[in-house]
Amino acid sequence: MISNLITKYLNGNATEKEVELIFEWIDASKANKKEFIALKKAWALTEVSNTDKDLAWKALQNKIPKAKPTKYKVWIKYAAVLVLFIAIGRLVWINTNQTPEPNNTIxxxxxxxxxxxxxxxxxxxxxxxxxxxxxxxxxxxxxxxxxxxxxxxxxxxxxxxxxxxxxxxxxxxxxxxxxxxxxxxxxxxxxxxxxxxxxxxxxxxxxxxxxxxxxxxxxxxxxxxxxxxxxxxxxxxxxxxxxx
The missing domain is CATH 2.60.120.1440 (Jelly Rolls)
Incomplete structure (x- = not known):
């Protein structure tokens, strides 16, 4: 789904809601942001016809690794336990880490x-x-x-x-x-x-x-x-x- 939204965004056809969804996806992780920047650069450099552009985009999509079903099922099975440990670990880190956080205020x-x-x-x-x-x-x-x-x-x-x-x-x-x-x-x-x-x-x-x-x-x-x-x-x- 996100790849289709990015395609619309790069073509200038994305709606306001779709642009918000893309930005939320970018904010979700550094990997997402890195992937988005790479795709935008590749798109900007592809100065070819629309048909060739579509083919190039599909090729880029195929290069994005997809999670294996078995790993996904395992993740679902232990999701509650993982979330609990992550939450506890995050709480401990916030209360004990004394390193100043970088400025990330708008x-x-x-x-x-x-x-x-x-x-x-x-x-x-x-x-x-x-x-x-x-x-x-x-x-x-x-x-x-x-x-x-x-x-x-x-x-x-x-x-x-x-x-x-x-x-x-x-x-x-x-x-x-x-x-x-x-x-x-x-x-x-x-x-x-x-x-x-x-x-x-x-x-x-x-x-x-x-x-x-x-x-x-x-x-x-x-x-x-x-x-x-x-x-x-x-x-x-x-x-x-x-x-x-």
Missing amino acids: VLEIEGSSIKLDSLIQHVTDQSGEVIAEQNNNEIIYKTSKTSASIEYHTLNIPLGKTFKVTLSDGTKVYLNSGTTFKYPKQFSNNSNRLVYLTGEAFFEVKEDKANPFIVNINDIAVKVLGTKFNVNAYPENSTTSCV
């Missing part, structure tokens, strides 16, 4: 200050105390509005191993992959381009607005759209930037 930069988005549900306020957005689990939703004043930019920093979703003030949804930095306006202007900046990877569902085109700035390259779904991969270590 940070929102506003007006020169930083806000850690580490609580499940919270109000996001500016320096005046005005509520500008709501955080709900792994998502931040901005109030729907436009402004005629000067544009104020916010920046989201997504650490490795994390993913995040942001709904912008115009209703555009952006799914941010791990290791990504995303800069965007708190509110878009009434009569100007909707300009955002990306370093890393994100899937966009752009709210249609013909009068105000949506522009993603990637390493000084501008991707201009009116309203569509697309994925951008622009990690600094990549020699090329892909937009699907």
Whole structure:
């Protein structure tokens, strides 16, 4: 099932719910993330016809090792015992290990200050105390509005191993992959381009607005759209930037 969802994602045909399922699968383990990155790179490098691309994708799927039925049955048989031991071991490790954990908190930069988005549900306020957005689990939703004043930019920093979703003030949804930095306006202007900046990877569902085109700035390259779904991969270590 997950391979079919990834195929739709790479083709730009995945629904919002399917994108969320893919991101949950990526977050489940380092092996999943490594596998996803490898498949994306292979897909981006396959500049052939759709028929050949499908054949190449099936070949990649066949290379992914599948668990043997016998091992699966054994795992099911002892699942309860394993879960119990793992839970106890995890509890002991948390209470005895003194090594500081690496920083894995999602940070929102506003007006020169930083806000850690580490609580499940919270109000996001500016320096005046005005509520500008709501955080709900792994998502931040901005109030729907436009402004005629000067544009104020916010920046989201997504650490490795994390993913995040942001709904912008115009209703555009952006799914941010791990290791990504995303800069965007708190509110878009009434009569100007909707300009955002990306370093890393994100899937966009752009709210249609013909009068105000949506522009993603990637390493000084501008991707201009009116309203569509697309994925951008622009990690600094990549020699090329892909937009699907």
